[in-house]
Amino acid sequence: MNLLESEAKYLFRKYGISTPHGLVFHDLKGIEGSLVNLRFPLMVKAQTSQGGRGKAGGIRTALSREEALEWSGRILNMQIAGMKVHAVLLEEMIDAAKEMYLAITIDQITRCPVLLAGCAGGMDVEGMPAKTIKRWSLDPLESMPLSVLEQASHFLVRDGPGSMGVRSTITSMWRIFRQMDCELVEINPLMITESGKAIAADAKVSIDDEALFRHPNMAVKASRDLTELERLAKDKGFQLVELPGDIGVLANGAGLTMAVLDTLQRFGGQGGTFLDLGGTDDPARISEALSLLSYDLARGRIRSILVCIFGGITKCDSVAEALMMTVIDKKVKARTVVRLRGNNEEDAVKMLCLAGFNVHLDLDEACMQSVKVKG
Numbered sequence: 001m002n003l004l005e006s007e008a009k010y011l012f013r014k015y016g017i018s019t020p021h022g023l024v025f026h027d028l029k030g031i032e033g034s035l036v037n038l039r040f041p042l043m044v045k046a047q048t049s050q051g052g053r054g055k056a057g058g059i060r061t062a063l064s065r066e067e068a069l070e071w072s073g074r075i076l077n078m079q080i081a082g083m084k085v086h087a088v089l090l091e092e093m094i095d096a097a098k099e100m101y102l103a104i105t106i107d108q109i110t111r112c113p114v115l116l117a118g119c120a121g122g123m124d125v126e127g128m129p130a131k132t133i134k135r136w137s138l139d140p141l142e143s144m145p146l147s148v149l150e151q152a153s154h155f156l157v158r159d160g161p162g163s164m165g166v167r168s169t170i171t172s173m174w175r176i177f178r179q180m181d182c183e184l185v186e187i188n189p190l191m192i193t194e195s196g197k198a199i200a201a202d203a204k205v206s207i208d209d210e211a212l213f214r215h216p217n218m219a220v221k222a223s224r225d226l227t228e229l230e231r232l233a234k235d236k237g238f239q240l241v242e243l244p245g246d247i248g249v250l251a252n253g254a255g256l257t258m259a260v261l262d263t264l265q266r267f268g269g270q271g272g273t274f275l276d277l278g279g280t281d282d283p284a285r286i287s288e289a290l291s292l293l294s295y296d297l298a299r300g301r302i303r304s305i306l307v308c309i310f311g312g313i314t315k316c317d318s319v320a321e322a323l324m325m326t327v328i329d330k331k332v333k334a335r336t337v338v339r340l341r342g343n344n345e346e347d348a349v350k351m352l353c354l355a356g357f358n359v360h361l362d363l364d365e366a367c368m369q370s371v372k373v374k375g
Contacts (some may be wrong), residue, residue: 026086182206
């Protein structure tokens, strides 16, 4: 779960990390009257959990009251990466002597936390030369080592003004990371003022979805970027994601789902709504999942449905039974392609062929047929 910048900065302040003075608005109401509490120039920033807002025009500089109102209105009506902007943050600009990058995340190789420190910050930090960024592996069960704090602060500010601010910021980031079950805590950029004060000009915090039960206040926010269908599926206990493509996919298991999406792309198709059935052999449960995809087909968001099941816990004949119970509409049946392998596959294929379904044992053939279906 990705926090909005304003939410992440609220968490930062709670843990002792300084942030610029700013105010958050969910609509234009109240902005004009509140501008007297802020000093220009201001940063006008879209509040969304999606990345790339700067390049999308979601971050602007306002030099006057008129510009602040104009940019706020435009940004509040924006969509970034297909998601609506939830709010706008008006924030005082920081006059910094130095900018840098700090992040704590999970190293995918060691499966342990890692501290990243870069000598520069801002957009396109991924393209920074290797010599300008350093990393330190961290023990998730231990406090931040003093040796790491010393090395990181020396690397970033050479023990000049800001050394104590950098150390304090890293220590607080580590406390947030551990106590809030984070996958990422990032500041880009961290500003160092002439007096040596460290201020987080931006903030990204991502919390592990599986740990949200320990943070009920955060769990409420987790569903705000879900679509109507994603929210409905979540309420029913399904993992469903709406992608930009137009072929719906029902599969069991994340690995098989990814293989199906890759194979569709190889044949010129693109996966749209996909639902991971998980491990169930209940025809009624499978029918419920199929109904969700059929709903997306009926509203025209996808043009075909590919059911791809490996019969382990979920037996193939149970899937066949659910299909015959759910897919009655001839138009839906004509746009549904089925691929079954595993337990009771022969019985399932016979049942579905007699019922008029487009059934295959080969994954490539099933994907090609799904791509050929016309909307």
